[in-house]
Amino acid sequence: MRARLALLVAATTVLVLLAFLVPLAVLVRQVAQDRALSRADDVVQSIVPLAATGDATSLRLTVEAQTVPVTVFLPGGGVLGSPTAPTPAVRLAAARRAALTVATEQGRELVVPVVGAGGATVVIRTLVTEAELTRGVTRAWATLAGLGGTLVLLGLLVADRLARTIIRPISELSTVSHRLARAELTARADPSGPPELREVAGALNHLAARIQDLLATERERVADLSHRLRTPLTALRLEAESLRDPGESARVASAADQVARAVTAIIQQARRAGTPAVAPTCDATAVVAGRVAFWAVLAEDTGRRLHQELPAGPAPVAVAADDLAAALDALLGNVFAHTPDGTAFSVTLTTGPAGGAVLTVADDGPGFPAEATRRGTSGGGSTGLGLDIARQVAESLEIGPPGAGGAVVRLQIPAPPEP
CATH class of the missing domain: 1.10.287 (Helix Hairpins)
Structure with missing residues (x-):
């Protein structure tokens, strides 16, 4: 978002500067041309009175004293000032007796015809070169470009400051939302920034407080129900x-x-x-052995053959003993509830190479229905929560293909963290 705001401000500033500086640059060039032409015209106009009087000596001295190249074409073919051949503009001005300004490859040619005392025409010519026409334009354009670049950088700086004032509250809101997602219900946002963000922060704090109240009420209800x-x-x-x-x-x-x-x-x-500060752990071998011994009595009463394979030593896992026992009870309860008497089943516990354990419960019954993997759904009239209870203690849960004859449930139980 910060980069987008900076890009937006930069683009807007550049467009405004282009709309302002491009016409200004054209105007600067036009002013420079007009200034150069005006100086040349002033020089020509200073010579016109002398050409009209016919005073050749004064005319020659005046032309030679000019700092710009001026040429005077006399009626008899004589030339005063900068030697040059008569150009088409000179001949046309002499014929029409009209002042001309002609653009050439060298620049602008100013030609002024003057009718002398005897009726003869004297033509005064001067040339304003391209260098004179554009003198100071490059420096002015560089100044305008520097000004434009400075304004763009200043706009980016202001946009960055503005973006920080907007992004900082948004980042704080994101941090608080992630803390709430991690069940840190005491996290609260500090209302700051624009009014809209302050309103969002207040709504998030209200939502967190409401969630905290609802969870407290739900805990009390569960505790009361369990106590009954x-x-x-x-x-x-x-x-x-x-x-x-x-x-x-x-x-x-x-x-x-x-x-x-x-x-x-x-x-x-x-x-x-x-959440407790210390992660729960237990010995999976001891827990599974204890629960299998409990269910073995019921298996014997219902004529079920039980096969168990357990590790020779402890198998530490990152699960509380009560949770692991509840998961195994849920799986074995499914076996007894959804398979006929006399159906054999097995319980296998193996340790993983990187720690943890794999708990497998298999039976020779009809297998799972297709909808058994969905929470709250059961094809046997139960609550449908047995597999979900087992899934909560495992990193992953795998079951055999539905209707394949025999059910297999495999739990990958995580290893305890390194001390």
């Missing part, structure tokens, strides 16, 4: 303790505790004011 789940979870835990089968009671109580931890995590995340 604690009562049925408590009742579920009490019911689990009343079961006669200790193993079944322990499994149901463990599931209830897992849900309670998830609710607590949701409440903490909803009330979190901003």
Whole structure:
């Protein structure tokens, strides 16, 4: 924008200068020509009275005293002053007895006929050269060109100062908008610059405050809704303790505790004011092993063969343990919800060469429908958010081709940052 403003001012200034300086340059040249011709005419007019009286001696002395070349053609063929042959203009002036100004290759020729006392015609001729006609024009044109260049530079300087006063508030608005996009909701713009930009800055600040209020309200709603789940979870835990089968009671109580931890995590995340200073990390091997052990009991009850492959050592990833567990639960929940009992499935975790891990969940079921990759869309009567939950913890998510027989979901989990 700054360059465009400078270009606009430069173009406008040049056009104005051309409209002003070109006629002025033509006028300067015309004035120089008129001045040179006027001087030559004054010289000729000073000789005319002497030519009319016929005083040859005075006429010769006057002509020789002139600083410009003057030639006087006498009636008998004699020539006074600068020797030169009679030109066509001289002969025409003598015949018509009329003063002439003729343009030649050397310049302008002034010819004035004078009728003497005896009726004879004396012709006075002088030549104004091109150098005389253009004397001082080049210097005047150079002065005008320098003035024009100075005005253009001055206009560019003023345009640059003006552009800075406009661009600085725009840059500040852009910086604040990028900070808001990074969830820095406390960022505010300083209203400055032209009235239009001050109005935009005020609107942006109002929008940021409104977003902050809406997010605070939404966090409170989510926290309140999650807190309401604690009562049925408590009742579920009490019911689990009343079961006669200790193993079944322990499994149901463990599931209830897992849900309670998830609710607590949701409440903490909803009330979190901003992004934590330390990036979350966890051991993917431990998290996946724990969740597979939980789902293995249900797999055994439904006759599903489970195959798992995990690294021998820790696999650090840049994901919180609760988030990774929620993503794996969503994928395994899809397996149990959308495949018939007895369908085999596998969970594979491998570490990448540059860090991170790849989590793969595959089953021998009917595969994903075509619309399963769209958030909120499901062909099996569910919410359609399972794959999206898994996608949020991964750098990339790949699924097997729809309807190909068997589903494969592969998550590329990022590595933790270098210390």
